[in-house]
Amino acid sequence: MSRHLILAxxxxxxxxxxxxxFAQRAACEGDGYRKGLCLYRQRQYLEAExxxxxxxxxxxxxxxxxxxxxxxxxxxxxxxxxxxxSGHLIEIYALSPLFYKEWSCDxxxxxxxxxxxxE
Numbered sequence: 817m818s819r820h821l822i823l824a825x826x827x828x829x830x831x832x833x834x835x836x837x838f839a840q841r842a843a844c845e846g847d848g849y850r851k852g853l854c855l856y857r858q859r860q861y862l863e864a865e866x867x868x869x870x871x872x873x874x875x876x877x878x879x880x881x882x883x884x885x886x887x888x889x890x891x892x893x894x895x896x897x898x899x900x901x902s903g904h905l906i907e908i909y910a911l912s913p914l915f916y917k918e919w920s921c922d923x924x925x926x927x928x929x930x931x932x933x934x935e
Contacts, residue, residue, distance in 0.1 A: 849880045856887050861894045872904075882908060882915050889924060898931035 844854035852867035868888040872881055889904035905925040909916040916922065 849884050852884060853887055856891055859894075861891050865891045865895065882912055885911075886915075886919055886921070889921075889928075893924065893928060893931070896931065898928045902928040902932065 844851050844858065847867065847870075849868070849871050852864050852871055855861075855864035855867060865888065868884050868891060871884040872888055875881060885904050885908055889901045889908070892898075892901035892904065902925060905916075905921045905928065908919075908921050
């Protein structure tokens with residue numbers, strides 16, 4: 817084999833996505849909270865924001881909505897949308913002070929306010 821073929825084979829092996837990468841993409845198929853959370857975990861924040869926004873808007877009574885709102889707030893923080901993140905965290909407190917406390921939303925709200933320059 818020539819050096820070029822060996823080099824090409826080595827590069828193909830290195831650059832090929834791993835089976836776990838395919839599994840992760842497959843896990844994000846579908847819709848709803850699970851997809852939004854999966855996209856958030858994969859750092860696909862713009863896509864996660866779209867999905868989580870739909871979940872939050874769909875049903876405020878569903879218990880998953882608070883978690884979706886929490887990850888939407890964190891997504892907004894990752895995108896630098898500090899005002900939106902702050903708003904979501906304040907809404908979480910209004911809906912469930914217990915959830916707000918247990919999920920350390922106070923810390924996140926403080927970080928959002930730092931991002932807004934309100935230290």
